[in-house]
């Protein structure tokens with residue numbers, strides 16, 4: 001006897017309806033209501049609440065699958081093809097400071113003609129761009145051609161007033177990781193992506209799509225160190241601050257500083273400004289830290305630590321060191337060497353070189369920790385997805401976007417757990433433990 005599968009459309013709607021009730025009751029239990037799309041984004045702890053997050057993920061997976069099911073396939077493909085305009089319209093409004101202008105205009109909003117005169121962009125173009133975004137729930141048209149912020153668009157604002165932006169335009173993305181990411185998306189990512197098809201069909205022609213698009217043999221990191229590309233480097237540094245929003249347990253649960261001795265050393269390899277080290281230093285102030293990166297990033301790191309914790313640098317508890325991770329690691333026998341979202345930037349061959357260079361420095365008790373967004377096969381059912389969702393139920397996960405961005409920039413990749421284990425084995429490291437979290441921690445010991 002065959003059991004009849006329930007109607008998939010009804011099953012999807014049931015998931016949406018039951019999980020919406022869970023979401024609303026989670027907010028009600030916290031004397032709160034689920035925020036309206038029409039209000040500005042004010043993050044609360046509920047944004048990261050595990051019950052709310054689980055319900056949200058199920059609703060998103062079901063709603064996405066419902067659209068894919070009910071929409072005419074012809075329309076679905078046409079809409080997907082147009083996704084590039086999400087990137088460019090977001091990039092344009094962020095570039096010409098529309099979010100800041102609307103923020104300063106207040107809740108009544110501004111007519112597109114006023115926006116045009118404030119930005120210097122023709123109003124007929126601007127109204128079409130804003131119509132595109134408004135249709136996709138970014139900004140709100142309160143009456144014809146009068147636009148204001150909503151929950152999604154409010155996130156695009158930079159951490160500066162218009163006056164501050166005018167006074168120092170080069171610094172406009174500092175401390176605004178979301179706006180910086182959008183800017184990178186509409187510049188380096190978009191430009192590199194134009195060479196993706198050609199690169200995939202003939203990977204021998206260059207190291208990565210970025211190299212074809214920018215007509216350079218340098219890696220994007222080397223290119224950013226060149227004079228003339230300082231702003232790109234500065235925006236990249238700002239975009240990397242997205243990691244600052246990760247809860248400290250993302251890092252502390254794998255470093256386990258409480259099990260280490262005072263002055264044991266933690267090395268943050270390719271650490272950027274050292275924002276992960278800052279979180280660790282707060283949790284374990286008695287340990288010693290070394291943040292390593294290339295010149296430009298260490299210069300940015302000096303400013304960052306001046307603002308955040310100058311004392312840690314003064315006492316030498318945190319050291320900032322220019323070091324190229326393609327050379328042998330100078331800090332011997334550290335308790336932990338960690339690389340946070342670094343290995344995904346590199347091809348297998350380069351990733352092996354980076355990990356190999358750490359191996360001779362490691363002592364018998366040294367650990368290697370990689371923090372990465374681990375890729376999954378869509379057909380792997382880790383999360384027990386309810387019928388009829390995809391087995392990994394959040395199949396359109398952000399890691400697939402990041403994966404193609406890494407391919408476009410550096411021929412890098414998001415790897416599965418097995419791929420990380422293999423990479424480790426081939427470079428002298430045994431994968432011992434995997435800790436899930438906002439970023440997954442992959443913990444290795446020397447072989």
Ligand SMILES: C[S@@+](CC[C@H](N)C(=O)[O-])C[C@H]1O[C@@H](n2cnc3c(N)ncnc32)[C@H](O)[C@@H]1O
Nearest residue numbers: 221240270271272293294297323324325340341
């Ligand atoms: C994706 S960022 C991650 C930064 C930091 N770990 C974080 O989580 O915010 C990659 C970092 O690798 C650094 N990097 C690239 N090539 C390098 C090299 N050859 N030696 C040392 N660092 C390098 C970049 O400058 C950048 O700061």
